[in-house]
Amino acid sequence: MTITTSSRLAAIPTYEPGLTTAEVLARYGLDSAVKLASNESPFPPLEAVADVICAGADAVNRYPQGAGTALREALAELHGADPAQIVLGNGSCELILLAGTALLDPGTTVVHPSPSFGLYPHLAEVAGAESIAVPLDDAGRNDLEAMAAEVDERTRLVVICSPNNPTGGYVAADAIEAFLDMVPDDVAVLIDEAYHDFVTLADRGRPMSLAKSRPNVLVTRTFSKAYGLCGLRVGYGVGSTDWVAAIDRVRQPFNTSSVAQAAALEAIRHQGPMSRRIAETVAERERMGESLRAMGVTFTETQANFILMTAIDGRPFDGSAVHEQLLRRGIIVRNGASLGVPSGLRVTIGTRDENDAFLAALAELIGTT
Numbered sequence: 001m002t003i004t005t006s007s008r009l010a011a012i013p014t015y016e017p018g019l020t021t022a023e024v025l026a027r028y029g030l031d032s033a034v035k036l037a038s039n040e041s042p043f044p045p046l047e048a049v050a051d052v053i054c055a056g057a058d059a060v061n062r063y064p065q066g067a068g069t070a071l072r073e074a075l076a077e078l079h080g081a082d083p084a085q086i087v088l089g090n091g092s093c094e095l096i097l098l099a100g101t102a103l104l105d106p107g108t109t110v111v112h113p114s115p116s117f118g119l120y121p122h123l124a125e126v127a128g129a130e131s132i133a134v135p136l137d138d139a140g141r142n143d144l145e146a147m148a149a150e151v152d153e154r155t156r157l158v159v160i161c162s163p164n165n166p167t168g169g170y171v172a173a174d175a176i177e178a179f180l181d182m183v184p185d186d187v188a189v190l191i192d193e194a195y196h197d198f199v200t201l202a203d204r205g206r207p208m209s210l211a212k213s214r215p216n217v218l219v220t221r222t223f224s225k226a227y228g229l230c231g232l233r234v235g236y237g238v239g240s241t242d243w244v245a246a247i248d249r250v251r252q253p254f255n256t257s258s259v260a261q262a263a264a265l266e267a268i269r270h271q272g273p274m275s276r277r278i279a280e281t282v283a284e285r286e287r288m289g290e291s292l293r294a295m296g297v298t299f300t301e302t303q304a305n306f307i308l309m310t311a312i313d314g315r316p317f318d319g320s321a322v323h324e325q326l327l328r329r330g331i332i333v334r335n336g337a338s339l340g341v342p343s344g345l346r347v348t349i350g351t352r353d354e355n356d357a358f359l360a361a362l363a364e365l366i367g368t369t
């Protein structure tokens with residue numbers, strides 16, 4: 001070892017991203033592959049957004065506007081909030097990590113669901129705090145009663161993920177409100193709504209209203225999923241000015257690029273085409289669900305742009321074996337073992353053709369063709 005690192009470093013888990021298409025092509029000697037592994041949008045950016053991205057190249061010799069004022073104003077209008085209640089991040093990942101930096105100290109705890117987004121355990125380890133991972137309920141949702149029971153005088157932060165990654169389980173707004181009534185007002189609650197756009201239930205907007213009315217709540221959303229801009233890295237949080245000020249203190253001054261800000265600003269001007277894309281994904285989610293049911297595959301009820309499969313004909317999946325066999329056929333999905341669900345396999349909803357390729361490969365593998 002040539003450098004001395006923080007004693008906390010060894011405890012920080014390694015975030016495992018899904019395999020890229022290039023990695024799979026090289027590893028299996030394939031000409032093409034279908035990537036349904038990272039919960040990305042299968043659609044390229046809208047033409048108007050792509051134009052803004054290209055035009056942005058002319059100005060990248062200048063730093064971005066550090067406060068992201070134009071985008072924050074547009075988001076404030078979209079959500080009926082004040083721009084001072086909006087904070088931008090280099091993807092919502094950054095905001096989640098910064099929440100840990102801003103709020104946690106050694107001796108404090110962060111309560112989060114598990115299995116859930118792989119980044120949450122990082123928050124505690126980076127800050128030398130304690131991570132309290134609370135198992136999901138039987139429907140793959142955050143178990144808010146169990147999470148509330150873990151909140152004590154050491155708790156600084158609770159993370160709720162809805163829809164939850166990797167299960168897709170959605171917690172009702174009533175349950176979130178009841179949870180907020182149970183925890184002390186000085187405990188910060190971050191509601192990670194990365195997959196919000198794919199939720200079709202009537203109460204889908206209420207957590208955002210709670211973020212505007214309850215000073216301890218921050219809702220994070222992202223341009224990475226439905227808006228299809230994950231390569232540009234831009235997400236945002238909506239919450240109290242205290243929450244925004246805490247994150248502003250620890251973020252680097254130019255954390256979102258000028259191109260990302262401009263692209264996101266353009267993207268939110270095109271809600272019509274965006275809604276049609278979302279509707280297509282939701283319709284494909286339903287169609288995939290019906291096909292999987294017909295094959296005898298068990299999966300968690302999902303409100304996201306992915307499906308977590310756990311069993312075939314009532315027998316738990318050997319997720320790793322099925323994953324490997326699908327890779328050999330050029331279908332890239334996510335092995336549940338790397339997501340904390342050993343018998344699981346998570347597939348992202350792609351285009352109709354991509355989904356058909358996945359369904360055909362799975363049917364062949366499990367002998368239902």
Ligand SMILES: Cc1ncc(COP(=O)(O)O)c(C=O)c1O
Pocket residue numbers: 038039090091092093094117161164165192194221222223224230233234235
């Ligand atoms: C639950 C959840 N939250 C946040 C993110 C981060 O998204 P981004 O940093 O691209 O906004 C992801 C990405 O997969 C996710 O699954």
